[in-house]
Amino acid sequence: xxxxxxxxxxxxxxxxxxxxxxxxxxxxxxxxxxxxxxxxxxxxxxxxxxxxxxxxxxxxxxxxxxxxxxxxxxxxxxxxxxxxxxxxxxxxxxxxxxxxxxxxxxxxxxxxxxxxxxxxxxxxxxxxxxxxxxxxxxxxxxxxxxxxxxxxxxxxxxxxxxxxxxxxxxxxxxxxxxxxxxxxxxxxxx
Amino acid sequence: xxxxxxxxxxxxxxxxxxxxxxxxxxxxxxxxxxxxxxxxxxxxxxxxxxxxxxxxxxxxxxxxxxxxxxxxxxxxxxxxxxxxxxxxxxxxxxxxxxxxxxxxxxxxxxxxxxxxxxxxxxxxxxxxxxxxxxxxxxxxxxxxxxxxxxxxxxxxxxxxxxxxxxxxxxxxxxxxxxxxxxxxxxxxxx
Numbered sequence: 001x002x003x004x005x006x007x008x009x010x011x012x013x014x015x016x017x018x019x020x021x022x023x024x025x026x027x028x029x030x031x032x033x034x035x036x037x038x039x040x041x042x043x044x045x046x047x048x049x050x051x052x053x054x055x056x057x058x059x060x061x062x063x064x065x066x067x068x069x070x071x072x073x074x075x076x077x078x079x080x081x082x083x084x085x086x087x088x089x090x091x092x093x094x095x096x097x098x099x100x101x102x103x104x105x106x107x108x109x110x111x112x113x114x115x116x117x118x119x120x121x122x123x124x125x126x127x128x129x130x131x132x133x134x135x136x137x138x139x140x141x142x143x144x145x146x147x148x149x150x151x152x153x154x155x156x157x158x159x160x161x162x163x164x165x166x167x168x169x170x171x172x173x174x175x176x177x178x179x180x181x182x183x184x185x186x187x188x189x190x
Numbered sequence: 191x192x193x194x195x196x197x198x199x200x201x202x203x204x205x206x207x208x209x210x211x212x213x214x215x216x217x218x219x220x221x222x223x224x225x226x227x228x229x230x231x232x233x234x235x236x237x238x239x240x241x242x243x244x245x246x247x248x249x250x251x252x253x254x255x256x257x258x259x260x261x262x263x264x265x266x267x268x269x270x271x272x273x274x275x276x277x278x279x280x281x282x283x284x285x286x287x288x289x290x291x292x293x294x295x296x297x298x299x300x301x302x303x304x305x306x307x308x309x310x311x312x313x314x315x316x317x318x319x320x321x322x323x324x325x326x327x328x329x330x331x332x333x334x335x336x337x338x339x340x341x342x343x344x345x346x347x348x349x350x351x352x353x354x355x356x357x358x359x360x361x362x363x364x365x366x367x368x369x370x371x372x373x374x375x376x377x378x379x380x
Contacts, residue, residue: 022299098298105295108288108351109212118353125358141365148342148362155345161298163308168315172338175331179369 007045011056019095075135075185090157197235201246209285265325265375280347
């Protein structure tokens with residue numbers, strides 16, 4: 001396959017592998033076997049094994065925070081799209097999310113990973129805030145709302161990973177969306 | 191010390207140990223050394239090593255969800271007390287919270303732990319709902335609000351563990367409290 005596709009296949013396989021077996025099951029041999037390439041091919045595309053999960057998570061998170069949204073979408077629609085994307089991943093790609101939480105948990109004991117995750121959280125918050133700001137009555141509050149959404153969805157999705165049949169995370173999300181609509185939307189648009 | 195104190199000391203030491211070294215560093219020998227007792231004493235108080243972290247987490251979570259609240263406290267005061275308790279633990283007892291997230295992350299790969307955590311989440315939600323219901327305009331929505339608070343605080347505290355200096359989790363919490371006050375409080379009390 002073309003080099004860019006191989007690179008993407010390696011990143012996706014890294015998430016699948018970590019999601020299935022935890023970070024303990026992540027090795028160059030296991031990853032190469034998962035993709036169906038040689039270890040030499042891995043190291044042709046990436047400088048080190050360590051950077052692969054980091055880049056894979058960035059790819060996953062970028063997909064969540066940049067939903068394909070028409071310009072004229074309202075605040076309620078933008079918030080709903082961000083949330084449904086996150087819940088859809090929680091249902092369809094449990095391996096991705098398990099990998100994410102394994103990674104967050106590992107980061108608590110590793111300064112370099114923690115710095116990486118701090119930067120990634122800040123970038124996600126900024127991307128979500130940029131999506132919301134033009135749709136808000138007070139765009140200066142976009143960062144606050146983005147932080148609220150990301151914290152809530154991180155917690156809700158963790159709870160769904162623990163207990164996939166619980167109706168609570170979605171009920172809480174519906175309630176939060178209604179409050180956000182009343183508190184942050186343009187009075188004349190939404 | 192009296193048996194009840196030894197039991198409590200073992201549970202607290204288990205959290206400190208897991209918080210410092212991850213679940214990988216948790217063994218009967220390390221725990222006995224941490225408390226300053228023999229392994230025989232551990233197994234006099236607990237049937238198995240496995241149940242110790244589970245009971246320790248129940249103890250920690252019970253402390254968070256049952257803040258010492260006067261009967262006449264308003265909804266805003268109850269919500270504020272629950273949140274400040276959680277943020278205070280996030281700051282003062284990083285080891286406790288690290289242990290909690292290590293445990294949640296481990297539960298994703300272990301059905302028995304996951305069942306235990308599911309029960310624990312349901313019990314926490316019920317305890318928080320019971321605290322809020324008498325202070326709400328519509329007590330039937332107490333479970334929904336409890337789920338929202340727990341999901342948000344879990345996410346916010348995870349972010350604080352990753353990035354302790356970020357102002358975002360507390361800014362988001364202030365915004366959420368204001369929305370909850372407007373949406374759920376008794377019009378005549380708060």
